[in-house]
Amino acid sequence: MSLADTSTASPVAPRPSHRGRFWWFSEILPFAVGILIWQALSSLNVWPRVLFPSPLEVAQAFVEDIASGVLPVNLGVSLQSLLLGFVVGAAIAVPLGYLMGLNRAGRDFFDPLVNLLQAIPGLAWIPFAILWFGLGQGAVTFIIVMSVFFPVLHNLLTGIRMVQPVLIEAVQTLGAKRWAVIAHVIFPATLPNLMTGIRLGIAFGFRSLVGGEMIASTNGLGYAIFNAQQYFQSARIVVGMLAIGITWLIMDRFILRPIEQRTTMRWGLVREGIETA
Amino acid sequence: MTDILVAKDISKTYFDTVAKDDVVALSGVSLSVAAHDFVSVIGPSGCGKSTFLRIVAGLDTPTSGEILVSGKKVSGPGADRGMVFQEYALLPWKTTETNIEFGLRLKGIPKDERRKIAHRFIELVGLKGFEKKYPHQLSGGMRQRAAVARVLANNPTVLLMDEPFAAVDAMTRQRLQEELTAIAASERTTVLFVTHAIEEAVFLSNRVVALSGRPGKVIADIRIDLPRPRRWEELVRDQRFIAYRDELTRCIHGNAPVHGNHA
Numbered sequence: 001m002s003l004a005d006t007s008t009a010s011p012v013a014p015r016p017s018h019r020g021r022f023w024w025f026s027e028i029l030p031f032a033v034g035i036l037i038w039q040a041l042s043s044l045n046v047w048p049r050v051l052f053p054s055p056l057e058v059a060q061a062f063v064e065d066i067a068s069g070v071l072p073v074n075l076g077v078s079l080q081s082l083l084l085g086f087v088v089g090a091a092i093a094v095p096l097g098y099l100m101g102l103n104r105a106g107r108d109f110f111d112p113l114v115n116l117l118q119a120i121p122g123l124a125w126i127p128f129a130i131l132w133f134g135l136g137q138g139a140v141t142f143i144i145v146m147s148v149f150f151p152v153l154h155n156l157l158t159g160i161r162m163v164q165p166v167l168i169e170a171v172q173t174l175g176a177k178r179w180a181v182i183a184h185v186i187f188p189a190t191l192p193n194l195m196t197g198i199r200l201g202i203a204f205g206f207r208s209l210v211g212g213e214m215i216a217s218t219n220g221l222g223y224a225i226f227n228a229q230q231y232f233q234s235a236r237i238v239v240g241m242l243a244i245g246i247t248w249l250i251m252d253r254f255i256l257r258p259i260e261q262r263t264t265m266r267w268g269l270v271r272e273g274i275e276t277a
Numbered sequence: 278m279t280d281i282l283v284a285k286d287i288s289k290t291y292f293d294t295v296a297k298d299d300v301v302a303l304s305g306v307s308l309s310v311a312a313h314d315f316v317s318v319i320g321p322s323g324c325g326k327s328t329f330l331r332i333v334a335g336l337d338t339p340t341s342g343e344i345l346v347s348g349k350k351v352s353g354p355g356a357d358r359g360m361v362f363q364e365y366a367l368l369p370w371k372t373t374e375t376n377i378e379f380g381l382r383l384k385g386i387p388k389d390e391r392r393k394i395a396h397r398f399i400e401l402v403g404l405k406g407f408e409k410k411y412p413h414q415l416s417g418g419m420r421q422r423a424a425v426a427r428v429l430a431n432n433p434t435v436l437l438m439d440e441p442f443a444a445v446d447a448m449t450r451q452r453l454q455e456e457l458t459a460i461a462a463s464e465r466t467t468v469l470f471v472t473h474a475i476e477e478a479v480f481l482s483n484r485v486v487a488l489s490g491r492p493g494k495v496i497a498d499i500r501i502d503l504p505r506p507r508r509w510e511e512l513v514r515d516q517r518f519i520a521y522r523d524e525l526t527r528c529i530h531g532n533a534p535v536h537g538n539h540a
Contacts, residue, residue: 169336170366170424174380174431175356184379188370267369268413 053235061235075243078220081137082209085144086202093152101160102182114153122147122208130216140212140220147208151200159193160186192264199256206244281467282310282333282435287342289328302328304492310435310469315461317470317478320488321529329493330439330471334360346434356380359428360437363444365420367412373399373423374408380431398426401460418449425457435467451509454480458507475529479521480507487528497528
């Protein structure tokens with residue numbers, strides 16, 4: 001028996017690191033281009049300032065809103081609603097997903113209910129949210145829970161259905177019983193779909209956050225955007241919109257991606273992309 | 278030698294949901310496997326040989342008949358009947374090392390000890406240096422070596438193999454077959470091997486059992502009396518090897534094969 005097996009060994013070569021000296025350049029380039037185009041369009045002076053604020057005005061409003069404390073406060077309120085709503089929604093969706101995916105009785109009972117409810121947008125719950133919780137963060141959080149719940153559940157169920165039976169059978173012939181199968185096969189195998197569900201859940205949560213705060217609240221980023229429009233402060237509208245976008249970028253970059261790089265990407269279940277020749 | 282695995286009159290009928298009809302896959306298959314023997318089950322596709330192996334593994338239930346392993350009736354899958362699949366079936370989230378020691382972990386063997394056992398089998402199958410790699414970083418041949426080591430490290434009563442080399446290229450396949458005969462001999466492993474390739478069965482086995490087309494019934498049971506270790510470059514020209522192959526081919530296809538190059 002030979003040790004080095006050159007005839008059959010064609011392991012995947014380690015991906016070259018693209019973190020050279022100028023790695024930051026590729027990260028900021030798309031944004032720089034976007035801002036340049038924006039500045040060029042606003043320099044044409046085709047539209048009145050109030051309809052199309054320039055990047056500079058937005059930057060000024062951004063600095064002002066940070067200095068006055070308005071932006072940090074609204075951002076804090078929104079993040080709190082979003083995180084609480086997400087945690088509660090996911091904390092119900094994930095166990096229910098495994099219960100439905102791994103148990104026929106659970107599936108038979110909950111599937112019709114879930115199907116009925118999932119077509120109803122989170123925002124349709126606004127009237128009841130206000131009646132039950134009054135105007136404010138409670139109502140907004142409730143709407144976010146309703147929005148986060150379904151994408152997380154739906155993607156998790158898809159993931160459970162996609163687990164390869166041969167993996168389960170293989171560990172059974174190694175002596176694995178039900179709980180070992182769930183812990184060592186089903187849970188890791190569903191992680192890519194769970195991550196997709198979490199991403200979509202947060203994205204849906206943001207939507208409902210803004211919509212909910214516009215109608216059912218008196219603070220938060222959504223309220224700030226809505227309020228700025230009332231006073232024709234269009235630069236402030238953009239500040240609110242950008243704050244949401246940047247918040248998402250940070251969450252994606254520093255929380256979700258590192259998790260994926262350490263799990264699903266490392267295991268070869270998910271790739272960065274497919275480069276065709 | 279004692280019979281460590283006994284299949285008694287196994288029949289399997291299942292309902293074909295497309296054809297909306299009962300299909301008899303296996304009809305009264307009886308087979309005993311002695312300890313340390315290497316037995317192959319061959320037959321045309323659809324003869325139920327894989328179903329038979331799955332029934333032995335406890336992954337399928339027979340319509341009638343029973344399987345005894347070490348005298349105990351099989352009622353479900355268990356660590357005494359480890360299986361190697363055509364699709365490797367390694368866990369993508371575990372490294373070579375942690376895949377191979379997985380069965381030992383389930384048995385509650387302490388980490389140091391199971392790592393020692395895993396490393397012995399990693400060396401045995403020639404995967405030294407690849408302990409920390411994930412399955413997607415290994416070639417097909419290496420993945421199947423790891424899958425074999427994973428079952429062997431778990432010390433099963435019988436090693437079940439379901440066309441394990443069907444997915445690898447021809448050169449790798451011959452090499453894996455040679456390695457498997459050597460390992461089975463040195464480890465004194467009891468092997469039940471399913472394949473549709475007659476030459477593979479003759480090359481590997483001490484005994485070849487042929488099943489007929491559907492429904493599968495035993496139509497031949499031949500002892501292969503060839504010296505070990507076995508090497509392809511010697512056996513392809515060996516008259517006894519050719520005679521066994523031709524006899525089994527006649528059994529299965531009902532006519533004599535064309536002689537010629539069959540490497």
